[in-house]
Amino acid sequence: MPTIDDFHAWPDELGRFGNYGGSYVAETLMAPLAELTEAYLRLRKDPEFIAELDRDLKYYVGRPSPIYHAERLSQHVGGARILLKREDLNHTGAHKINNTVGQALVAKRMGKPRIIAETGAGQHGVASATVAARLGLKCVVYMGAVDIERQKMNVYRMKLLGAEVVPVTSGSKTLKDALNEAMRDWVTNVADTFYMIGTVAGPHPYPLMVRDFNAIVGREARAQMLQDYGRLPDALTACVGGGSNAIGLFHEFLNDRDVRIVGAEAAGDGIETGHHAASLAAGRPGVLHGNRTYVLCDDNGQITETHSVSAGLDYPGVGPEHAFLKDAGRAEYVGVTDDEALQAFHLLARTEGILAALESSHAVAQAIKLAREYPKDGLVLCNLSGRGDKDVHTIAAREGVEV
Amino acid sequence: MSRIDRRFAALKAASRTGLIPFVTAGDPSPEHMVTLMHALVEGGADLIELGVPFSDPMADGLVIQHASERAIAKGVGIGEVLGWVAAFRQRDAETPIVLMGYLNPVEIHGYARFAQEAVQAGVDGVLLVDCPLEEAAVLQPLRDAGLQQILLAAPTTAPVRMERLCEAAEGFLYYVSFAGITGAGQLSTQDIAARVAGVRASAKVPVAVGFGIRDAQSAKEIAGFADAVVIGSALVARLAGASQPDDIAGRAKDFLQPIRAALDAH
Numbered sequence: 289m290p291t292i293d294d295f296h297a298w299p300d301e302l303g304r305f306g307n308y309g310g311s312y313v314a315e316t317l318m319a320p321l322a323e324l325t326e327a328y329l330r331l332r333k334d335p336e337f338i339a340e341l342d343r344d345l346k347y348y349v350g351r352p353s354p355i356y357h358a359e360r361l362s363q364h365v366g367g368a369r370i371l372l373k374r375e376d377l378n379h380t381g382a383h384k385i386n387n388t389v390g391q392a393l394v395a396k397r398m399g400k401p402r403i404i405a406e407t408g409a410g411q412h413g414v415a416s417a418t419v420a421a422r423l424g425l426k427c428v429v430y431m432g433a434v435d436i437e438r439q440k441m442n443v444y445r446m447k448l449l450g451a452e453v454v455p456v457t458s459g460s461k462t463l464k465d466a467l468n469e470a471m472r473d474w475v476t477n478v479a480d481t482f483y484m485i486g487t488v489a490g491p492h493p494y495p496l497m498v499r500d501f502n503a504i505v506g507r508e509a510r511a512q513m514l515q516d517y518g519r520l521p522d523a524l525t526a527c528v529g530g531g532s533n534a535i536g537l538f539h540e541f542l543n544d545r546d547v548r549i550v551g552a553e554a555a556g557d558g559i560e561t562g563h564h565a566a567s568l569a570a571g572r573p574g575v576l577h578g579n580r581t582y583v584l585c586d587d588n589g590q591i592t593e594t595h596s597v598s599a600g601l602d603y604p605g606v607g608p609e610h611a612f613l614k615d616a617g618r619a620e621y622v623g624v625t626d627d628e629a630l631q632a633f634h635l636l637a638r639t640e641g642i643l644a645a646l647e648s649s650h651a652v653a654q655a656i657k658l659a660r661e662y663p664k665d666g667l668v669l670c671n672l673s674g675r676g677d678k679d680v681h682t683i684a685a686r687e688g689v690e691v
Numbered sequence: 692m693s694r695i696d697r698r699f700a701a702l703k704a705a706s707r708t709g710l711i712p713f714v715t716a717g718d719p720s721p722e723h724m725v726t727l728m729h730a731l732v733e734g735g736a737d738l739i740e741l742g743v744p745f746s747d748p749m750a751d752g753l754v755i756q757h758a759s760e761r762a763i764a765k766g767v768g769i770g771e772v773l774g775w776v777a778a779f780r781q782r783d784a785e786t787p788i789v790l791m792g793y794l795n796p797v798e799i800h801g802y803a804r805f806a807q808e809a810v811q812a813g814v815d816g817v818l819l820v821d822c823p824l825e826e827a828a829v830l831q832p833l834r835d836a837g838l839q840q841i842l843l844a845a846p847t848t849a850p851v852r853m854e855r856l857c858e859a860a861e862g863f864l865y866y867v868s869f870a871g872i873t874g875a876g877q878l879s880t881q882d883i884a885a886r887v888a889g890v891r892a893s894a895k896v897p898v899a900v901g902f903g904i905r906d907a908q909s910a911k912e913i914a915g916f917a918d919a920v921v922i923g924s925a926l927v928a929r930l931a932g933a934s935q936p937d938d939i940a941g942r943a944k945d946f947l948q949p950i951r952a953a954l955d956a957h
Contacts (some may be wrong), residue, residue: 302825316846458745458760478847573798577747577749
């Protein structure tokens with residue numbers, strides 16, 4: 289078993305991060321998961337695969353993304369320097385493409401002609417539809433009916449890219465139900481279908497594979513920090529729904545014990561109101577969507593409905609690696625409310641000319657809080673995981689503006 | 692010998708195929724759940740599978756999803772389910788009961804507490820859909836208390852793995868007839884027959900076949916090569932909407948009796 293001293297050694301061969309992770313799925317899926325695990329563990333060491341992935345990340349996604357010093361925002365806050373890792377500048381406008389480009393290459397190598405995906409905000413759906421179009425694969429995206437309503441533009445983008453968007457009307461009609469429905473599709477069509485999970489959750493090997501594909505964010509960032517600032521940041525922050533952009537930034541820094549790591553969860557109307565999606569800050573260990581992790585559920589074990597202004601954070605579980613990092617004390621997870629995220633959205637827009645996604649606005653709000661804790665020469669690195677164009681209608685509606 | 696083992700031994704001695712109905716606990720009516728369970732036995736059930744409702748039933752089709760949602764809306768949890776089993780046991784000490792569901796409700800209830808309360812109520816086995824053999828160490832307190840762990844086998848299960856499942860199986864092995872969710876699909880009886888024959892040859896326990904069996908005809912086709920058949924979604928759909936005890940019991944018996952007759956005529 290790997291030791292806790294080396295955070296890069298996890299998960300173990302059963303896909304466990306300490307007490308979390310694993311493969312909690314029905315028997316029918318054990319074979320396709322084993323097939324995927326075998327293929328991926330081989331590919332992640334295959335120089336040809338790595339070279340192909342690097343080419344796609346450079347020429348298709350547009351990597352590396354810069355680290356931008358938000359000077360006017362930092363001045364306004366009056367604390368440490370706030371640095372933004374600009375994942376919003378990637379093709380399709382978010383970090384999600386890092387993962388889908390990688391999984392698409394895996395699907396292609398495995399000879400699977402059909403891709404399915406779940407999506408909340410629609411960013412992963414768009415990123416999946418994008419890579420499917422590029423490789424000529426059929427793509428079906430499951431999306432909660434509630435999310436379809438609040439993310440109309442992304443639904444249309446997916447359709448323009450040739451994907452079929454299937455509304456999910458069971459349960460709370462959001463991301464968790466879309467994931468259930470995608471699993472049901474996969475179990476029915478295991479022979480020809482590749483399930484492209486969009487976050488670091490799900491059964492093994494997904495938390496490992498999705499983390500690997502997003503870890504490019506932290507690898508670039510660490511090198512960029514050393515080159516541009518001559519040192520590592522004092523603190524990192526990123527928003528955490530399922531946690532893929534956060535683990536992407538955090539992972540490379542996990543063994544740099546002097547770097548403080550803070551995940552910003554969606555506190556919705558406030559954790560004390562019960563209307564939130566802060567699984568780590570306010571949940572308990574349980575089993576959901578194929579892995580053991582922190583979940584939001586009642587005393588009967590029923591998963592509870594979550595609330596966040598941002599569809600992408602509206603999820604009652606979280607990736608098992610985050611659960612592990614929380615228990616190990618390596619990362620802190622705190623709540624950021626809807627109002628705080630919106631304030632940060634506006635402040636960033638007015639001071640820097642950047643419209644951040646509502647998800648990423650939670651991270652910006654947390655970066656602002658962190659900046660106040662450090663002196664002026666301090667460095668706070670925030671993952672600006674996506675751009676906010678998709679959220680313009682949500683923000684307008686919330687503020688009573690007709691667009 | 693456990694209640695499940697005794698029941699299958701008796702079926703074998705009588706050359707009969709077992710009939711295992713599945714109902715979602717608390718649906719269609721929490722008040723009349725015990726009445727429904729007795730009606731299932733009167734209709735010909737050899738073993739009852741009681742579904743513990745869960746908010747995120749990944750392996751279930753729409754019929755059972757909706758039944759679970761209705762039961763959860765009425766506040767049904769493990770406490771209620773065990774209460775019904777205990778009440779059922781006052782009049783029926785022989786029909787085995789298997790609780791079928793997902794891991795999270797049991798995990799949150801607490802494994803040791805669940806094991807003790809379930810045995811006390813008269814539960815015989817558990818089938819936790821999202822707990823494959825690899826993760827079954829968490830269920831040790833259940834096994835220690837005497838609850839049998841019913842395992843699933845599927846058409847996708849590789850031969851080496853199938854051997855391990857056959858070796859580890861307790862009570863009976865639940866063979867999922869096709870790759871899919873509950874209540875879906877059309878059966879290709881010939882394919883299933885060949886696969887189940889292989890499983891039966893190496894399993895130490897009887898093999899029940901489920902998924903996609905909906906009536907007397909489909910049950911009869913499976914009966915030729917299985918130790919028992921499981922019927923869930925079609926029964927749950929038939930019960931949906933009933934509210935009076937006579938109606939609930941009548942629908943259950945009317946649904947099961949032709950299937951029982953077809954199995955016995957086989």
